[in-house]
Amino acid sequence: MTDIKTSQDAITEVSEGKKLGQFFWRSWAIQDSWNYERQMNMGFLYGIAPTIDRCYPDADSDSEQMARKKEAYKRHMAFYNCTPQTSAFVLGLSASMEEEYARDPSAIDPDGINAMKTALMGPLSGIGDSFFQGTIRVIAFGLGVSLAQQGSFLGPVLAMVLSIVPSVLVTWFAAKLGYEGGAKYLDRLQGGAMEKVMYACGIVGLMAVGSMIATLIGATTPATFADGALVLQDVLDSIMPQMISLALTMAFYYLIKKNVKSGPLLLIAIIGGVALSALGVLA
């Protein structure tokens, strides 16, 4: 185990305040390249990039570090979606895991980092969206509108103050708890305990993705037979709801495993979508 600890002392350290500041701002900027394919993937990469850069400072001269740095960058290009404020927790925790992994590659299974991200993004966006979009926004702008209707500019100002304060507090403390909690628990979780945590993250992550397939895609078919007497979607729903969404995901999974390149797959998705819609197969 000890012979792989080559990069132990190589990590460039900066103050924790500076790290937390980076998690804070970069969590807010996470939606800057939001896309349908992997959603906030590049936003997460942007957030964790300073950490990875610090973990592998000699990448330009050391080919082994370069390879591991590329691996780390690639790892964080995976699908990601979470409320920006609560996402700071995931970013902080991932950063502490990346540091641990850079210090001692045998301590953490790097696939576990993505499993952990996937396991957390479901519940944290559920809680984050309902807190910020469902609660804070409604209260702040409910008050704001009632003042604005009386012609008072205090309306929009009050609405913004009520929106900004919780957003700042949650983002800051989420980043702090994630990073410090990660550093604290990861030290304690060496050897067998880490394997158990990764197993648990794998279960939660996969179940969350399964649930996302059923809730985020929502593909249906408008096809009918026998002059509308037989609605295909009703038949499919009676067997298994969201069956088409599952089939589409599995089809793409199969193509990825067959090493079909991402360019053609992107074209299949965009042009195929328009074509299947025009042919009346999907809606």
Added chain:
Amino acid sequence: MNSLVSAILVGLVAVFCMLDSRLLGRMNFEQPLVGATLVGFALGDPGTGLAVGAATELVSMGLVSVGAAVPPDMVLGGIVAAAFACLTDASVETAMTIAIPIAVLGQLLGIVFRSVIAVLTHRADAAIAQGKFKTATNMHIVVGTILYSLMYFLPVFFAVLLGTDAVQAVVNLIPEWLSTGLNVSAMLLTAYGLALLLSLMLNKKMAAFLFLGFLLSSYLELSVTAVSLIAVCLAVVLLGVKYHDGDARVATAPADPDYDPLEDDE
């Protein structure tokens, strides 16, 4: 104030409001009440902007964006409605009806744009493979910012400069098969993104958990949050079985801090 300057000013307000959800974690500057009021200030008629903002805000209050679904784009709608009310002395109600085609156009643009921008992800993939890490993160923070800004600036700029008839004409030009088709493309892209994630996580031994999560949401219509919490319980139980130790507390320790931050801050 000539109409070119007005169009640029309103376009810039639109960019500022849009960057709120891109760069500031959706702090609510993008809400119509704020955007329309800012337009009022920019065009020298803050009172009208405030009135339009309050009216448009009420319309958008019920709309919460969830997952990949795109709600009517009231960011654009509110801003353009406020601009027309300030520039043409139209009533608040008239300005609101004007805002609807803009909202529709904004929604369509959003779908097309969020599909096309996936190309940046592939550029970044390629840059990482070549070790050009800065290029990869710039795809996000530089190119993403510029493209999203243009996506909001241009329609608002032209709408204010050319008038609503022009906007309506553009909306009418878009064939229905294309707009409905692009909705399906967005679904396929989401399926592709999830498949990519699975290609990193899935193995034969664990596949049953994927389907379990799917079935809980498809048959029982449980949310992702509900499924994740059930999954945590299931993982704790299975850890006890798999590792034959009654002490599952250590194994679940990392799951605890997940919930603390939110309980504290609420």
